[in-house]
Amino acid sequence: MYLSRFLSIHALWVTVSSVMQPYPLVWGHYDVCKTQIYTEEGKVWDYMACQPESTDMTKYLKVKLDPPDITCGDPPETFCAMGNPYMCNNECDASTPELAHPPELMFDFEGRHPSTFWQSATWKEYPKPLQVNITLSWSKTIELTDNIVITFESGRPDQMILEKSLDYGRTWQPYQYYATDCLDAFHMDPKSVKDLSQHTVLEIICTEEYSTGYTTNSKIIHFEIKDRFAFFAGPWLRNMASLYGQLDTTKKLRDFFTVTDLRIRLLRPAVGEIFVDELRLARYFYAISDIKVHGRCKCNLHATVCVYDNSKLTCECEHNTTGPDCGKCKKNYQGRPWSPGSYLPIPKGTANTCIPSISSIGNPPKFNRKWPNISSLEVSNPKQECYCNPLGSVHDRCNGSGFCECKTGTTGPKCDECLPGNSWHYGCQPNVCDNELLHCQNGGTCHNNVRCLCPAAYTGILCEKLRCEEAGSCGPDSGQGAPPRGSPALLSLLAALLGTAGPLGI
Numbered sequence: 001m002y003l004s005r006f007l008s009i010h011a012l013w014v015t016v017s018s019v020m021q022p023y024p025l026v027w028g029h030y031d032v033c034k035t036q037i038y039t040e041e042g043k044v045w046d047y048m049a050c051q052p053e054s055t056d057m058t059k060y061l062k063v064k065l066d067p068p069d070i071t072c073g074d075p076p077e078t079f080c081a082m083g084n085p086y087m088c089n090n091e092c093d094a095s096t097p098e099l100a101h102p103p104e105l106m107f108d109f110e111g112r113h114p115s116t117f118w119q120s121a122t123w124k125e126y127p128k129p130l131q132v133n134i135t136l137s138w139s140k141t142i143e144l145t146d147n148i149v150i151t152f153e154s155g156r157p158d159q160m161i162l163e164k165s166l167d168y169g170r171t172w173q174p175y176q177y178y179a180t181d182c183l184d185a186f187h188m189d190p191k192s193v194k195d196l197s198q199h200t201v202l203e204i205i206c207t208e209e210y211s212t213g214y215t216t217n218s219k220i221i222h223f224e225i226k227d228r229f230a231f232f233a234g235p236w237l238r239n240m241a242s243l244y245g246q247l248d249t250t251k252k253l254r255d256f257f258t259v260t261d262l263r264i265r266l267l268r269p270a271v272g273e274i275f276v277d278e279l280r281l282a283r284y285f286y287a288i289s290d291i292k293v294h295g296r297c298k299c300n301l302h303a304t305v306c307v308y309d310n311s312k313l314t315c316e317c318e319h320n321t322t323g324p325d326c327g328k329c330k331k332n333y334q335g336r337p338w339s340p341g342s343y344l345p346i347p348k349g350t351a352n353t354c355i356p357s358i359s360s361i362g363n364p365p366k367f368n369r370k371w372p373n374i375s376s377l378e379v380s381n382p383k384q385e386c387y388c389n390p391l392g393s394v395h396d397r398c399n400g401s402g403f404c405e406c407k408t409g410t411t412g413p414k415c416d417e418c419l420p421g422n423s424w425h426y427g428c429q430p431n432v433c434d435n436e437l438l439h440c441q442n443g444g445t446c447h448n449n450v451r452c453l454c455p456a457a458y459t460g461i462l463c464e465k466l467r468c469e470e471a472g473s474c475g476p477d478s479g480q481g482a483p484p485r486g487s488p489a490l491l492s493l494l495a496a497l498l499g500t501a502g503p504l505g506i
Helices: 002-019 182-186 225-233 240-249 251-256 467-471 488-499
Strands: 026-030 034-039 042-047 062-066 077-079 090-092 132-144 148-152 159-165 173-179 220-223 258-268 287-292 294-297 305-309 312-316 422-424 428-430 445-447 451-453
Touching: 132 312, 173 182, 173 220, 225 240, 240 251, 251 258
Parallel strands: none
Antiparallel strands: 026 034, 034 042, 062 132, 077 090, 132 258, 132 294, 148 220, 148 287, 159 173, 159 258, 305 312, 422 428, 445 451
């Protein structure tokens, strides 16, 4: 809604500004991606950035539970009433529709209606941890536009992590930690989003605001997207142009609100007291009645429409772009490197429309067949000096299209900037840890963007495991519980990076 309003204002601004030009432009046909204008040279299209409307993205997701048999009801079991540990005659039975609580009830149209909710099995195997991963997948890159809201019908969990993936679930990174005691659970000082600022808006925090047991009537957990937007757009999000300006110039900020998958890691159910009541384990479980995820397809500001066909979301690309996210130029439209559109209005911003390749304009040059073995032939687009950074570019001169050709992990017009996950060290080198991609766990800190410095009790690439585990001395009397673990795929990736990170000095 805000972007549509902003683009409407943008269109009006183009109209008014055109009257002020030395050669007036006459307003013509208009849509969200382009404007038809009249110039001295005739009628032309003036392109602008565009994107799909924000919507409820739960309509398009697939949900997966781990372990897959964690849903209650198979076999049938009884559980205690919400908030009353002495009424334990409620039944969950997967074979009876009115007593079943399958995962799809987290997203049904009844929303917060308490008669429809997903529910896990009870904590009957205590002291083994009762842990559940709920993975939401879109098979498409999406951009979050509103708070993620999770409504529990059980008590809100004592410990939980919300995670995101940008590579379709291959690797995961934390979005936010939730706990009744952040220091005890995750070795992190508790914070709220209100404690952040423009400079720390990407910080991963642990909050105690939402993790309470049966002692409260509130059942909702938030991941506060709008509060982070407000650092740039103001408390009522009235200055969206300021936010768009930040998104336009700060890729890390755009990526922070971008996901392909979300994962809710339920690590410990609501206990409500210090100790678990081992005589009434049927009172401990997880139950969720509603999950809200609002966002839009990521089309890199090159499409206004995202279609859902054959269980798949796809951008209908404009600006001579193509791909599921409009992430590359069409064939014969690669006259300059692809780039996302700009949020900023013309003339400061641009749609970054892909332009025809040089080879597709007119006929290609013909060569003299009498000298077939000549190694280099003079053509009409000779290489020119672009002042490409010699450490970040493949060649120190422009390529055939007149642009620098960047090495892996490098970007920018002169190949002197690093893509996320890389730092400049005689060229762009992959990071082992940073605040954007890989987060040190259990109170570890990222040192020089290359390694995690772990607290004394922890070890591992991300400080993800207890030292006593390596020594085989962990036990019930050690006073140390099992920490939250990183994903095996992520740890394998880190191990590979460490094994090949010679330039980083590791």
